[in-house]
Every structure is written in C-alpha cells, then in structure tokens.
Amino acid sequence: MGEGHHHHGSQAHGEDHDHHHSDVPSDPALRVKALESLLVEKGLVDPASLDYLIDLYETRIGPRNGARVVARAWTDPAYKARLLAKGGLAIKELGYEGRQGEDIVVVENTPAVHNLVVCTLCSCYPWPVLGLPPVWYKSAPYRSRAVIDPRGVLREFGVELGGEVELRVWDSTSEVRYMVLPQRPPGTEGLGEESLADLVTRDSMIGVGLALAPKVTA
Amino acid sequence: MNGAHDLGGMQGFGPVGAEPDEPVFHAEWERRAFALTLAAGALGKWNIDQSRYARERQPPAEYLATSYYEHWLYGLEKLLVEKGLVTAEELATGKAAARSDLSPVGITQMSEIIRRGGAHRIASDLPARFSAGQKVAVRNRHPLGHTRAPRYVRGRQGVIDRDHGVFVFADSSGSDQGPKPQHCYVVRFAAPELWGPEANPRDVVLVDLWDDHLDPA
Numbered sequence: 001m002g003e004g005h006h007h008h009g010s011q012a013h014g015e016d017h018d019h020h021h022s023d024v025p026s027d028p029a030l031r032v033k034a035l036e037s038l039l040v041e042k043g044l045v046d047p048a049s050l051d052y053l054i055d056l057y058e059t060r061i062g063p064r065n066g067a068r069v070v071a072r073a074w075t076d077p078a079y080k081a082r083l084l085a086k087g088g089l090a091i092k093e094l095g096y097e098g099r100q101g102e103d104i105v106v107v108e109n110t111p112a113v114h115n116l117v118v119c120t121l122c123s124c125y126p127w128p129v130l131g132l133p134p135v136w137y138k139s140a141p142y143r144s145r146a147v148i149d150p151r152g153v154l155r156e157f158g159v160e161l162g163g164e165v166e167l168r169v170w171d172s173t174s175e176v177r178y179m180v181l182p183q184r185p186p187g188t189e190g191l192g193e194e195s196l197a198d199l200v201t202r203d204s205m206i207g208v209g210l211a212l213a214p215k216v217t218a
Numbered sequence: 219m220n221g222a223h224d225l226g227g228m229q230g231f232g233p234v235g236a237e238p239d240e241p242v243f244h245a246e247w248e249r250r251a252f253a254l255t256l257a258a259g260a261l262g263k264w265n266i267d268q269s270r271y272a273r274e275r276q277p278p279a280e281y282l283a284t285s286y287y288e289h290w291l292y293g294l295e296k297l298l299v300e301k302g303l304v305t306a307e308e309l310a311t312g313k314a315a316a317r318s319d320l321s322p323v324g325i326t327q328m329s330e331i332i333r334r335g336g337a338h339r340i341a342s343d344l345p346a347r348f349s350a351g352q353k354v355a356v357r358n359r360h361p362l363g364h365t366r367a368p369r370y371v372r373g374r375q376g377v378i379d380r381d382h383g384v385f386v387f388a389d390s391s392g393s394d395q396g397p398k399p400q401h402c403y404v405v406r407f408a409a410p411e412l413w414g415p416e417a418n419p420r421d422v423v424l425v426d427l428w429d430d431h432l433d434p435a
Contacts, residue, residue: 028287028288028291029245032251033247035294035309042317043322044318045254046325049253050254052328053328054252056332058242097337099333100334100337118226121225132252141234146229148370164420167421167422168422169421173425174388174427176402179319
C-alpha cells in the first residue's frame with residue numbers, strides 16, 4: 001500500500017470521448033450548468049423538481065431516520081424481531097420507504113458477530129434510513145479495501161474487533177440494501193427512544209462505528 | 219465489463235480518510251448534477267442498471283481521476299445522447315435544436331416516484347435453482363456488458379446464505395437485454411477462498427448474486 005495515486009491529468013480525458021469536444025476536461029461546474037439550461041430549454045426537466053430533490057436529500061432524509069429505527073428495535077423486542085425478519089416492512093412502519101430502500105435487510109451486531117456494509121461496484125446505500133452516502137463510502141479506498149482488509153478499515157475508524165469476533169462484510173451488489181443494527185451500549189437501561197436515538201451514529205448503521213456511550217450526567 | 223468501477227480487492231488507494239464535517243454536497247454543481255440525474259431518470263427512458271452501466275463505461279484512467287458526481291455527469295450525458303433525448307450537437311453547443319416531445323416530471327409526480335421507488339422485485343413463482351446451505355461456484359465470465367458479479371468472486375466457491383426472491387437480473391437489464399427475472403441470493407464466501415491462506419478465517423464476505431451467475435459446486 002501507499003504507492004500513491006496516478007495523476008494522469010488531461011491525458012486521462014482524451015479525445016476518445018464520443019461526445020465531448022475538447023482535449024482538456026471541462027470544469028464540471030460549467031458542464032452541469034450548460035446541461036441544466038439545455039434540459040430546461042428542451043422541456044425535459046422542471047427546475048422546481050430539481051430544487052425539490054435537492055432539498056429532500058440535503059435536508060429532509062438522513063441518518064436520524066435510521067437512528068429512530070434502531071432505538072425502536074432496542075426498546076421493543078417484537079419490533080426488533082420484525083425488523084430482522086423483514087427489514088423493509090418494519091422500517092415502513094415508522095414511515096420510511098422509497099427509492100434506494102425498496103428492499104432493506106437489517107443485520108444485527110452482537111458480541112460474537114460484527115457486520116460491515118460496502119458497495120464495491122458503485123455506491124448502493126439505504127437512502128430512506130441513512131440519506132445519501134458520505135464521500136468516503138463512495139471512494140476508492142473504502143470500496144477497494146472493505147472486502148480484502150475489513151479489519152484494517154475498521155481500525156482506521158477506531159474500531160478494534162476481538163480476534164474471536166466473526167466479521168461479515170456485505171457487498172451490496174443487487175437492489176437489496178443493507179443496514180446494521182448496532183449493539184445497544186451498556187448503561188442505557190433507563191433511556192427512552194429519543195435519547196437512545198441520539199446515541200445511534202450513521203457510522204454504527206454502516207458498521208464502521210459503534211453506538212455512542214451515554215453521556216454521564218453530573 | 220471489467221472497468222475501473224469494480225474496485226473490490228484493489229490495493230494502494232491509501233487510507234479511507236473520512237471528512238470532519240461531511241457536507242451532503244460539496245459544491246452547487248454537485249447538487250445540480252444529482253438532481254438532474256434523478257429528474258432525467260424519472261422520464262423513464264432508462265433503468266437504474268443502464269444508468270450504472272453508463273458510468274462504468276467511463277474510461278478507467280478517467281474514472282479513477284474524477285470525483286463521484288463527475289461519474290454521474292459522464293453517465294447522464296452518455297444516456298441522454300444514447301437514448302435520443304439530446305443530440306451530440308446539442309450537448310456540445312448547449313443550444314436546444316428542438317423542444318422535446320416529452321413532458322418534464324413535476325414535483326407531485328416526482329415525489330410519488332421517490333416514494334414508490336423502483337420495481338426491482340418481481341412477483342413470480344419461478345422456482346429457485348439453489349437453496350440456503352447449498353455450495354455454489356461463481357461462473358468465471360467477463361462480459362463486455364453490465365454485470366453485478368464483481369471480479370473478486372468470479373470462479374470462487376461459496377455457500378447460499380439466503381434467497382432474496384425473484385428480481386430483475388441487473389446484468390441483462392443493464393445491457394438492454396430485458397429484465398430476465400430470476401432468483402437473487404446472498405452468497406457467503408470465506409475470506410481465505412477469496413484472498414488466500416493469509417486471510418482471516420473468521421472473516422466472510424456476502425455478495426448478492428443471481429441464478430445466472432452461479433453453478434452448483
């Protein structure tokens with residue numbers, strides 16, 4: 001490892017494109033701007049729909065949804081059983097459904113088994129419960145290493161698994177999406193669902209992190 | 219195809235490098251590229267598998283040298299031209315030669331499309347070729363078209379973990395060959411089967427694969 005990246009610069013963006021016009025990669029900001037005005041002018045996209053989509057995924061759908069699912073599973077054994085048996089249906093009970101979450105499988109972390117989710121081929125991720133994936137999830141380092149060096153990846157996120165723990169790496173190669181049910185932290189027996197949801201990090205639902213320990217109140 | 223997108227098991231990319239703040243988008247053009255891709259996709263002229271295949275055809279050196287939403291932009295431009303929604307001339311000049319016959323998808327219809335999601339699962343009583351616990355081998359195939367069988371599992375042996383049911387077959391759907399519905403399974407591979415004897419025997423990799431990817435082992 002550590003041989004560094006290839007930086008081909010403009011030679012990587014050669015004239016072999018079948019629809020680009022220059023030898024130099026054009027600024028994506030300019031390309032997107034030109035494309036948007038072209039598609040609007042042709043009547044192919046509605047600008048209001050673009051704003052709607054951006055607002056939806058930038059501010060409305062995020063990992064708080066998944067955290068509520070986890071908190072419910074921690075406090076309601078019957079819900080947890082439904083969640084592990086038919087993840088998507090149980091998640092829909094809380095109102096989360098739709099694109100990139102049509103079939104969700106929830107996998108449970110225990111003292112003996114740790115689960116980790118990746119998409120080596122692209123960026124598959126359960127949008128309705130976690131929102132859009134972070135940059136690192138879509139990046140070459142994570143996608144390449146999560147399957148061949150998962151314990152090394154976990155170490156970078158500060159998670160050191162015991163040698164006796166079975167590590168299951170889920171490569172999301174179909175339209176099924178995976179979400180991890182993290183272990184409930186010790187010392188949370190008296191907490192309600194909302195307080196528990198505060199402890200559920202996005203990383204813990206991907207499997208690169210653990211749920212947070214509760215804050216000790218003085 | 220054996221493109222640069224098929225990253226599983228490659229080495230040398232360095233640490234994962236999470237950002238401290240993690241904005242959903244890092245520039246206004248990323249917001250627009252994201253939304254344009256979904257809005258154009260909602261016109262129904264291509265499916266999600268064709269959309270992935272378009273990105274996978276970005277030349278490998280360029281794929282690795284560009285960012286995520288640049289992959290999306292590459293794929294969107296390719297599909298718009300290939301599916302005849304925009305001409306190469308229009309894309310190059312940015313000027314519309316003619317208005318489209320199609321109607322843009324408005325907010326109401328868009329929100330319904332997002333809520334409903336894609337119809338990937340097929341209601342079908344098609345029999346499964348495999349069942350949980352059965353040993354399988356992944357076919358060693360290297361199609362030029364789209365495939366969801368990553369290189370690192372081809373030719374390897376695993377065990378059926380579970381049957382997800384009948385789904386659109388992404389390889390066929392992404393290569394303009396129709397849905398070809400069939401069972402999709404979780405296949406469990408022991409890490410040493412994939413990565414050799416030095417791999418941790420307590421590690422397993424689980425990969426979703428379809429009937430057409432598999433043979434009994």
